Amino acid sequence: MNSSRPTQKDAYALILEAIDVGVYKPGDRLVESDLAERFGVSRTPIREALQRLETQSLLERDGRSLIVASLDHNQMAELYMVRRELEGLAARLAARHATEEEVKVLREMVETDNALVGNPTELAKANRRFHEQIHLASHNRYLVQQLDLVHRTMALMATTSLAAEGRGEIAQNEHDGIVAAIAARDEDAAAEALKEHISVAFMTRLKQDAKKRIKS
CATH class of the missing domain: 1.20.120.530 (GntR ligand-binding domain-like)
Incomplete structure (x- = not known):
C-alpha cells in the first residue's frame, strides 16, 4: 500500500525552500522536533534531510545543534x-x-x-x-x-x-x-x-x- 507520508526528499525540499525564502536565516538553530511539527513530517526524514544539508555545508554545527550556515x-x-x-x-x-x-x-x-x-x-x-x-x-x-x-x-x-x-x-x-x-x-x-x-x-x-x- 502506498503511503502519503512525506519522504526524505520532500523533507529536504521543504527545509531548503524555507532557508531560500528567509524563514530560516544564517545563525538560526534548526530543531528536529520543531521542523517535524512545522512541516507535518516524521522525524526520521527530517533527520536525514538535515544530515544531507550539513553535508552540502548549508548547515553547520554549533555544539550539539545544527544552525543555518553563514558565509564569511x-x-x-x-x-x-x-x-x-x-x-x-x-x-x-x-x-x-x-x-x-x-x-x-x-x-x-x-x-x-x-x-x-x-x-x-x-x-x-x-x-x-x-x-x-x-x-x-x-x-x-x-x-x-x-x-x-x-x-x-x-x-x-x-x-x-x-x-x-x-x-x-x-x-x-x-x-x-x-x-x-x-x-x-x-x-x-x-x-x-x-x-x-x-x-x-x-x-x-x-x-x-x-x-x-x-x-x-
Whole structure:
C-alpha cells in the first residue's frame, strides 16, 4: 500500500525552500522536533534531510545543534568567483544551443521583471528564475546541477544585492544585454556580459557589507 507520508526528499525540499525564502536565516538553530511539527513530517526524514544539508555545508554545527550556515568574507568571494565562471559558461552555451522559444521566454522575463524594480524581494525571486532559465537554455545537465548548488548556497546571504539603491534598474539593463547577446548567438559577448553582471553584483554586496560594518 502506498503511503502519503512525506519522504526524505520532500523533507529536504521543504527545509531548503524555507532557508531560500528567509524563514530560516544564517545563525538560526534548526530543531528536529520543531521542523517535524512545522512541516507535518516524521522525524526520521527530517533527520536525514538535515544530515544531507550539513553535508552540502548549508548547515553547520554549533555544539550539539545544527544552525543555518553563514558565509564569511572569503567564502563569499570564493562563491562569487565560482558563480561568475559557471554562469559565464551557461550564457556561452545558451548562445549556442538555446531554441528560439527559449530566447523569447528570456526576453519576456526581462520585460515582465522590469515592473518589479523597486521591490527587491520580488525582484530577487524573479532574478533567480531568469538565471535558472539561462541555465536550462545551456542544455547541459551537469552544469545545471552545479549551478543549482551554487544558487542554493547563495540563500545563506541574508540580504540581496538588488536591495542596494539603483541596483535593480541596473541589473535589469544588464539582463537585457545578456539576452541580446544570446539572441545574436554571440557566445563570447554572452559569456562576458553575464560574468560582468555577476562581478557588479559582487561589488555591490561588498559595498553593502562595508556599510553594515561602519554602522555596527
